[in-house]
Amino acid sequence: MLGTVDRIIDSYGARQEALVQILLDIQHELRWLPRPVLERVAARLELPLNLIYNVTTFYKHFSLVPQGRHSISVCVGTACHVRGASRLLGRVSEALGIKPDETTADEKFTLKTVSCLGCCALGPVMVLDGEYMSNPNSTDIAELIEKCE
Amino acid sequence: MARLASVADLEKLRQEIVAARDPGKTKIAICSGTGCRAYASEEVIAAFRAELDQRSLADKVEIVTTGCHGFCEQGPVLVIYPEEICYLKVKPEDVAEIIDQTLVGGQVIERLLYVGPDGEQKVKESEIPFYHHQQRLVFGSNRFIDPCNIDDYLALDGYRALAKCLTEMTPEEVLAEVDRANLRGRGGGGFPAGRKWAATRNAPGDIKYVIVNADEGDPGAYMDRSLLEGNPHSVLEGLVIGAYAIGAHLGYIYVRQEYPLAVDNLGRALEQMREYGLLGKDILGSGFDFEIEVHRGAGAFVSGESSALMSSIEGKVGEPRPKYIRTSISGVHGRPSNLNNVETWANVPLIINKGADWFTAIGTEGSKGTKIFSLVGKVNNTGLVEVPMGVSLRDIIFKIGGGIRGGKKFKAVQTGGPSGGVIPEEMLDLPVDFDALTQAGSMMGSGGMIVMDEDTCMVDVAKYFLEFLAEESCGKCVPCREGITQMLHLLRLICNGEGQPGDLELLEEIATMTKDCSLCALGQSAPNPVLSSLKYFRREYELHIEEKCCPAHVCKALVTYHIDPNKCRGCGACRRNCPVGAISGEKKQPHVIDLDKCTKCDTCFMVCPPKFSAVTKLSGSEQLPAAAPAGEQEQ
Ligand SMILES: Cc1cc2nc3c(=O)[nH]c(=O)nc-3n(C[C@H](O)[C@H](O)[C@H](O)COP(=O)(O)O)c2cc1C
Ligand code: FES
Ligand code: FES
Numbered sequence: 001m002l003g004t005v006d007r008i009i010d011s012y013g014a015r016q017e018a019l020v021q022i023l024l025d026i027q028h029e030l031r032w033l034p035r036p037v038l039e040r041v042a043a044r045l046e047l048p049l050n051l052i053y054n055v056t057t058f059y060k061h062f063s064l065v066p067q068g069r070h071s072i073s074v075c076v077g078t079a080c081h082v083r084g085a086s087r088l089l090g091r092v093s094e095a096l097g098i099k100p101d102e103t104t105a106d107e108k109f110t111l112k113t114v115s116c117l118g119c120c121a122l123g124p125v126m127v128l129d130g131e132y133m134s135n136p137n138s139t140d141i142a143e144l145i146e147k148c149e
Numbered sequence: 150m151a152r153l154a155s156v157a158d159l160e161k162l163r164q165e166i167v168a169a170r171d172p173g174k175t176k177i178a179i180c181s182g183t184g185c186r187a188y189a190s191e192e193v194i195a196a197f198r199a200e201l202d203q204r205s206l207a208d209k210v211e212i213v214t215t216g217c218h219g220f221c222e223q224g225p226v227l228v229i230y231p232e233e234i235c236y237l238k239v240k241p242e243d244v245a246e247i248i249d250q251t252l253v254g255g256q257v258i259e260r261l262l263y264v265g266p267d268g269e270q271k272v273k274e275s276e277i278p279f280y281h282h283q284q285r286l287v288f289g290s291n292r293f294i295d296p297c298n299i300d301d302y303l304a305l306d307g308y309r310a311l312a313k314c315l316t317e318m319t320p321e322e323v324l325a326e327v328d329r330a331n332l333r334g335r336g337g338g339g340f341p342a343g344r345k346w347a348a349t350r351n352a353p354g355d356i357k358y359v360i361v362n363a364d365e366g367d368p369g370a371y372m373d374r375s376l377l378e379g380n381p382h383s384v385l386e387g388l389v390i391g392a393y394a395i396g397a398h399l400g401y402i403y404v405r406q407e408y409p410l411a412v413d414n415l416g417r418a419l420e421q422m423r424e425y426g427l428l429g430k431d432i433l434g435s436g437f438d439f440e441i442e443v444h445r446g447a448g449a450f451v452s453g454e455s456s457a458l459m460s461s462i463e464g465k466v467g468e469p470r471p472k473y474i475r476t477s478i479s480g481v482h483g484r485p486s487n488l489n490n491v492e493t494w495a496n497v498p499l500i501i502n503k504g505a506d507w508f509t510a511i512g513t514e515g516s517k518g519t520k521i522f523s524l525v526g527k528v529n530n531t532g533l534v535e536v537p538m539g540v541s542l543r544d545i546i547f548k549i550g551g552g553i554r555g556g557k558k559f560k561a562v563q564t565g566g567p568s569g570g571v572i573p574e575e576m577l578d579l580p581v582d583f584d585a586l587t588q589a590g591s592m593m594g595s596g597g598m599i600v601m602d603e604d605t606c607m608v609d610v611a612k613y614f615l616e617f618l619a620e621e622s623c624g625k626c627v628p629c630r631e632g633i634t635q636m637l638h639l640l641r642l643i644c645n646g647e648g649q650p651g652d653l654e655l656l657e658e659i660a661t662m663t664k665d666c667s668l669c670a671l672g673q674s675a676p677n678p679v680l681s682s683l684k685y686f687r688r689e690y691e692l693h694i695e696e697k698c699c700p701a702h703v704c705k706a707l708v709t710y711h712i713d714p715n716k717c718r719g720c721g722a723c724r725r726n727c728p729v730g731a732i733s734g735e736k737k738q739p740h741v742i743d744l745d746k747c748t749k750c751d752t753c754f755m756v757c758p759p760k761f762s763a764v765t766k767l768s769g770s771e772q773l774p775a776a777a778p779a780g781e782q783e784q
Contacts, residue, residue, distance in 0.1 A: 015464075016463070016464040016465075017462070017463055017464045018464060019464035019465075020444075020445070020446075020447050020461065020464055021444065021445060021464075023447070024406055024445055024447055054466055055464075055465070055466055058449060058466045058467070058468075058623075059446075059447030059448050059449050059452075059467075060447070060448035060449060061406060061407075061447040061448035062447060076368070077368045077369045078367075078368055078369025078525070078526070078563065078566070078597065078599045078613070078614075079369050079525035079526050079531070079599055081369075081610075081613050082526050082527060082599060082601055082605050082610065083526070083527070084751065086705075087749075087750060087751040090748075090749075090750055091728070091750045091751070091752065094728065094748065094750065095728070114407065115368035115369075115407075116367075116368055116369055116370060116371050116523075117183065117187070117371075118182070118183035118184050118187075118217075118221070118371035118374055118375065119183060119184040119187035119188075119221065119224075120184075120221070120369070120371075120523075120525035120526075120531050121184065121221050121222040121223075121224070121525075121531040121532070122187055122188075123525075125187070132187040132188075135755070137726060137751075137752045137755045137756055138726060138727070138728035138750055138752040139725075139726045139728075139752070139756075142728070
């Protein structure tokens, strides 16, 4: 894990200007940012750990807890909102038993909200592991969840 | 690829590219933009490649995978040139037929054509009303260009404007031309680009930066994304020209990481520019050096604000600072920095190629050129549209957008995203113009245009934007942090049926305070959605408070679900699909919802067959129609 971190830091050079970029790449590979990783970044960039936490808690994309194996996103962009995204989010949330930004206890699913995915014509949109669905109802959602390993 | 050492080299290369292309050759432009990808356009493209290979037609027909064409509603979209036949909603299964019938047989497949509301079909793309009423100067090249191939851009006169600047114009002349064009920022504020460029150019210091704002924070818009994904070189060319005029040698592109395709396409575009020598040292032999770095944003709306964006580029938390000193004087690393929106930059090559006089002939007195909008919501033709400034909102929504879907009634249109406001029916003749929209209590914004119908609750929309802003306010200044929180608190109470007399006045008071006292434009504009909807739809707020009624049936707490016994035929769809078992009833008998169990998830409403439409939402004092006498119901 720390090998990955070092490789990513080396690709940018250990400089503060690249901090957000480095963290994004780490997040992309590990899907979350465990504390030892942040400590390594702090040590290599010679920055205080609290500054790293300042950045990781400010930007929404960073996650300080593990993510589920499957990701479900519900678009809550304006177009999807006026077409009923909050009802859709409610159905998904109920089916998984978690709120947005939470992960199920078995670490199978993480539920996220996103802003406009550029396919408003489909709205309200749900994306399960990269597959787009237009306004699934409760039964559709239950079936989709069932199918995931 | 050889590095181009001069403008002559560039022109020679351009001629070679054009000469190697046969204008009569059949070319299929297939949209691979984000919208169409959601409709599996990648599979359509793969099917084309496979079928053409199989029939040994691969070298007779060229497939161009392009960015968004704009008509995302009807995706996947494809256009066959030179005939300009436009097929919509194309499925992989249609591919063999398109090859046999159209490419080989010369026949048009009617099933895949655009059909208007009047039933009339259109073969050519330009005849489709959605496109016909647009003026696609900036966005129009998307449909001819593979964003991963710089030669496509060069074939369309790409980088000619840059060449002209580097060899025929001094930086001052470039600046003067942009200034004369009165190009105003497309990212929201509408500040004249020429003036901003001049401020950075004239600021003391040798090191200066130019920056593209591709953060696209408005949660209901995707035009910057589609431009970057579909035609990255148009933005990059504008940026290099700006750098030359301002005297910058490093540029940044701040793009949100949620746009992976834009990041990829940008990366490839930059590589190809470097290979051709359009980036790096001594560009086209002019002696001008310029480099570009891509910086991905990690998800923070406020980081789209200029001073916040610049501290984000430094690797810090992207919070705004007071702007006693403007970023054009002290921006990234305390150096003069010029920030413009994606679309603003993309206009620059056009202005240089065609001249400021040409540009100022388009639009209104104070707003020149065109504007791209993301026309979405309850409108028939969802998509990206580019219109000359001055066109009325009505024309955009009804002529281009094809009116409201499902035969519903228009209620309002929202422009400017979380910083903008709603515009009601009686103001639909308002022109698209920076100043006119601001006067109406909204703003041009970056181009989000969300159409709302009678089923949209204005209080809920105001609450939606405040929820977004409450989450995104950085919390650095109290008026914004607390003002938004308190306004949101009141709106939540109102939507929950707990609103009190006097709430609206209190809302207005807090809104005014937040507007006047916040540090950055996020807080200063945050009250706009509330104030504008209060101005035009006050009665709707009052109904929520006084009668606990949400006339649009959106606010969950004020709505109950019922089944109209006169309409229900007992098909059982709602009962089978209800996730909480709240619906009961015998086969072929009217069903009933147990309101104590109902979670208002809307599933019954969605699955009730349209021919029955028996599930009804009620609010306030609304009641189900009285049950018809038993005899009538039997038949
Ligand atoms: C909270 C906030 C968010 C903003 N987000 C964006 C954005 O996502 N994209 C953008 O181009 N401008 C955004 N702006 C406007 C920028 O501050 C700036 O005015 C603009 O990028 C300048 O470019 P322009 O003059 O070409 O429009 C935002 C402003 C504020 C206050
Ligand atoms: S708002 Fe959801 S895809 Fe655009
Ligand atoms: S994404 Fe294909 S037309 Fe917009």
